[in-house]
Amino acid sequence: MSLFTAVLFYFGWASTDQETRALGLRDTLFRLSTADYLLRSVDALYFPALALAAAAMVAAVLHRRVQRAPERAAAVLRVLRHAWLPALLLGSLYYLSPSLLDLLIPLAALIGVLLSAYARTRPEPGEGLRRQAAARIWAPALLVAVVALFWAVYAYAGIIGRARATETAATVNGGFPVVVVFSKQDLLIRGGGSCVAAVAEKGSPYHFRYAGLRLFHVSGDRLFLVPRYWSPSDGTLYVLREGDPALRVEYVSGAARRRSECP
Numbered sequence: 222m223s224l225f226t227a228v229l230f231y232f233g234w235a236s237t238d239q240e241t242r243a244l245g246l247r248d249t250l251f252r253l254s255t256a257d258y259l260l261r262s263v264d265a266l267y268f269p270a271l272a273l274a275a276a277a278m279v280a281a282v283l284h285r286r287v288q289r290a291p292e293r294a295a296a297v298l299r300v301l302r303h304a305w306l307p308a309l310l311l312g313s314l315y316y317l318s319p320s321l322l323d324l325l326i327p328l329a330a331l332i333g334v335l336l337s338a339y340a341r342t343r344p345e346p347g348e349g350l351r352r353q354a355a356a357r358i359w360a361p362a363l364l365v366a367v368v369a370l371f372w373a374v375y376a377y378a379g380i381i382g383r384a385r386a387t388e389t390a391a392t393v394n395g396g397f398p399v400v401v402v403f404s405k406q407d408l409l410i411r412g413g414g415s416c417v418a419a420v421a422e423k424g425s426p427y428h429f430r431y432a433g434l435r436l437f438h439v440s441g442d443r444l445f446l447v448p449r450y451w452s453p454s455d456g457t458l459y460v461l462r463e464g465d466p467a468l469r470v471e472y473v474s475g476a477a478r479r480r481s482e483c484p
Contacts, residue, residue: 228370228371230258235382243382245454291344299340307329330365331370399472399482400471402430402461402469413456414448414483427469433483449482
């Protein structure tokens with residue numbers, strides 16, 4: 222359970238780090254908590270979790286067959302003793318295609334070392350299992366497997382994070398909540414499709430109205446806003462404190478309001 226939680230947290234941090242970097246930001250800006258990182262990892266790990274469960278079931282079935290017919294499995298096990306070689310071969314080709322092999326290499330290493338350790342610790346037909354020899358093989362194999370697991374998690378998190386960043390950049394205008402800010406003082410929010418107007422109502426404590434903004438993120442009492450045409454290559458992230466008596470923040474819904482929010 223501790224390893225599973227550590228993997229969830231590590232994946233949440235790594236995917237968020239890659240996402241914010243692709244957006245020209247950093248995850249430290251948003252002050253995410255441990256719970257935030259854990260929650261951000263759940264939806265992306267459905268498929269890997271199902272694949273891992275399926276692999277465990279297949280491994281259990283094959284292990285039972287090996288136990289029932291060790292003579293028939295002996296030849297296959299001799300070949301699997303060298304299952305770590307594909308990872309070594311892929312490692313030598315890494316710089317030819319880093320984006321592709323960054324995930325394949327740790328997966329090949331993880332599977333390869335486990336298969337190799339299993340094959341080398343299975344006794345030959347008619348021989349007994351030597352526990353000390355098996356322990357000397359499994360200890361480094363498990364260490365390599367854990368390192369390869371975190372490497373694979375980081376590589377997969379990078380893929381997910383960059384995909385999320387692409388989706389975020391494409392859906393800022395139409396997919397993020399519309400925000401209107403009223404302020405007693407000029408907040409100097411300009412450009413990117415945002416607009417500012419003077420508040421004409423008599424007796425209003427606010428003098429400026431800002432529209433054309435989108436809610437990018439919420440962290441505690443801090444609101445992160447971007448203009449509706451924000452992009453990673455050309456955009457500004459505005460940070461306001463919710464509950465500030467000099468501000469009033471409204472969240473607007475409806476497609477018609479989106480179209481008419483700025484003149």
